[in-house]
Amino acid sequence: MKVVFIGTSEFGVPALDALVASPEHTVVGVVTQPDRPVGRQQKMTPSPIKEAAFKHHLKIFQPEQIKRDSVIKQIAYLRPDVIVVAAYGQILPKVILDLPQYGCLNLHASILPKFRGASPIQSAILAREKKSGVTVMWMNEGLDTGDVLLVGETPIKADDTAQTLHDRLALIGAKSLLTSLALIKKGKATRTSQSDLGVAASYAKKLTKEDGRIDWTKGKRDIDAHIRAMTPWPSAYTWVPDNMAGGTDQKMLKIFTTIFSHRAKGKPGEVVRVDKHGVLVSTGGTGGLLLREVQLEGKKRMHAAEFARGFNLAVGTILG
Known part of the structure; x- marks a missing residue:
């Protein structure tokens, strides 16, 4: 098949690699977001x-x-048999969805209809789900509302x-895509409406930096899930009084493992x-969390015991 691949993030790279490696398919074009400024130096950086x-x-x-009309004409000129979309970041208009003979497929990093939207991987960990997966979906004009073709699953460890879940799902997505295209070619691909799956739909909003802040009134298992879900971005963090400054200032402390x-x-x-x-912190409910790997703002990532010594962290300090 002639394929146009549309994507931006690292999640779609294994799928693109798999398409290129497959003798059954030819990638005739790739659409991705423009280079963006990244980091403190704001260096223009290409997408993965x-x-x-x-x-x-x-x-x-x-x-x-x-x-834009000019872009639509460029894609139409390539005459794709199918368009594959993976974490692109823009909504495709109906005119593009209608271009290819076999339609447009989307790789979405959840078991739909749960966790439609921008942060399905983080949301599954936050919700303490037992499993996650990649849904290969026939695209329509809605936000992750199209019919399901195939689902590849994995336990959440x-x-x-x-x-780590992202990386595993990206590989599952690549394998699921090739399977889906083979089914389409053989005329055996199915369409299952998400409303027929017996699961309530939910939306995973785009994360902000503020979403990383830890609520210590929650139970230890929920906080642990929050820390893992926010790693690597936006990072789970708390505020710690700066004892060196008499406790009047607050510094951000990122937490990675507990x-x-x-x-x-x-x-x-x-x-x-x-x-x-490490540093043992009480949480809501019973028990707490032993902080193992942390990073104080402006410092390197380190063992919590090393941080506590250098920061003069005292027992009785309230993190918030």
């Missing part, structure tokens, strides 16, 4: 999909808006972060023990 497409010597398009504890007794967010094993 652009980098992958460049490596494969593919034709690349980077429109600011895919709905106890130590999964958004990054261990459950049943022994912590104190107010939510209270530091109840500091030793070589």
Whole structure:
């Protein structure tokens, strides 16, 4: 099949690589977002999909808006049999959806209709779901509302972060895409309405930096899930009084790994023990979390015990 691939983030790279490697398909063009300024230096940086497409010597398009007539004409000129979309970041207009003979497929990183929208991976971990997956969906004009063609599933592990689950789902998405295209070619692809799946639809909003803030009144398992869901971005964080400044200033402390504890007794967010094993913090409900790997603003990532020594963190300090 002749394929136009539309995507931006790292999630779609294994799928694009798989299409290029497949003798059954030819990627005739790749559409991705324009280069964007990244980091403190605001260096113009290509998307992961652009980098992958460049490596494969593919034709690349980077429109600011895919709905422009000139872009639609360019895609139409390529005469794709199918369009594949993976984490692109813009809504495709109906005129593009209607272009290819076999329609448009979307790779979405959840088991639809749960967690439609922008942050399905983080939302599944936050909700403490037992499994996640990639849905290959026939695209329509709605937001992740199209009929389901195929679902590839994976358990969510106890130590999964958004990054580790993302990486696993990206590989599952690549395999599921090739299977889906084979079914289409054989005339065996099915369409299942999401409303027939017996699961309530939910939406996963786009995350902001503020979403990373830890609510210590929640139970330890919910906070642990929050920390893992926010890793690597926007990062889970709390505010810690700067004892060096007399406790009048607050500094941001990012938290990356923890261990459950049943022994912590104190107010939510209270530091109840500091030793070589880390920093033990009480949470809502029973017990707490032993902080293991943290990063104080302006400092490197380090063991919590090392941070506590350098920061003069005292037992009784309330994190918030």
